[in-house]
Amino acid sequence: MIDGDTVEVEFEDGETDTIRFIGVDTPETSLGDVSPDEYEGIPDTQAARDHLYNWGQQASDYATNQLEGETVRVVTDDEGDRRGSYGRLLAYIYLGETNFNQQLLEDGYARVYDSSLSLREDFDSTEEEARSNDVGLWDFDTEETATPTPTPEPESDNGGSGGGVTTPTPSGDASDPYDCGDFDSQEAAQQVYDSDPSDPSGLDADDDGEACESL
Template sequence: MIDGDTVEVRFKDGEIDTVRLLGVDTPETTLSRVDPLEYEGIPDNTAGRDHLFNWGERASDYATDGLEGETVRVATDPEADRRGSFDRLLAYIYVSGENFNLGLIEQGYARMYDSSFSQRSEFAAAEEEARSENVGLWDFDGSTSTETETDTATPEDTPTDEPTDDSGSGGSGDFPPPSNDGDLPDPYDCGDFESQDQAQEYFESEPDDPSELDSDGDGVACESLD
């Protein structure tokens, strides 16, 4: 056994030949060779590659369990090349009358390999069904965003000269540091604010007026700043 779609077969005359299962392609079992672009819907990122690598190993285990030590029938296809680019025999393998190549696709261990062979339409239909049912390797639930690399450094937090509300008032605006160092009950004086509008904003954020900015109770803070 070599991997999920390539096996060694011993024929009756004792000759051993390497058979590349015709019409199917299982994921690679070497992580650096995994190519998610060959499997529609699997993202070309770390999650996608890890997912396919895992299923490549599962396909190898499935082929080992299903073929090792079994008596099989090896059949070539008149519409396909007899041997591939690595001089491997291109063939279907039948176990107990069942097409093992087709089973790899039906069980979600492989995609249909885009080549010429007589059972192409049947294999394509099997892949479409496996994909629609999220069978095997098509059941991917990881991130589908494409992983990209960038040389742009992540900006770090930097100090700012903008005033912040140190009083713990919970107001919506930016207020200057209180002259009374935030001591309650009166952290602010009117002189701490740059304008009456700023004082009014702070006053409205603190309905109880702990700093007593509205001395006459008319709802207007720090009228002396007008």
């Protein structure tokens, strides 16, 4: 095996050849080569790249488990090229009566590759069904991995129209008016600290210029 859509085969006469499964494409097994935009509905995010990389590994393992050591039938397609740009033989692999290329699509390990082939309509239909049912690599939740919408900052209560940080009412005496529990955010605590760097409330416990870092 080489990866999920490419295998080495030995023919009955002892000759060997590299077979590229015609009409299908499994995700790359090198993270840097993964291209989410090739997979309909999968966004181009790091989470999606990791997701497809994982499925590329699974596709490779699946093909190895199913095909290694097995007797298969290699069938070329008269409507497509016999060899690809890397010199590999383009063919369908049949394991018994099962078209393994199409099985990869059905189980969600691959997408239809944009090439000429006589089974294109069948392959497109198989991929569409897998996508609509979130099978395999198509089971990716785009909502959970979307960039979160920033939370608006609270409006200032000092009468201004801009969006500022609300300063809480002091809870202590004049010599120690605040503690970190008085603030809803680190930014609010920082504003009080910056207004009096002598820090009478001890908001900057480690003297690094950052107030209430636990917030």
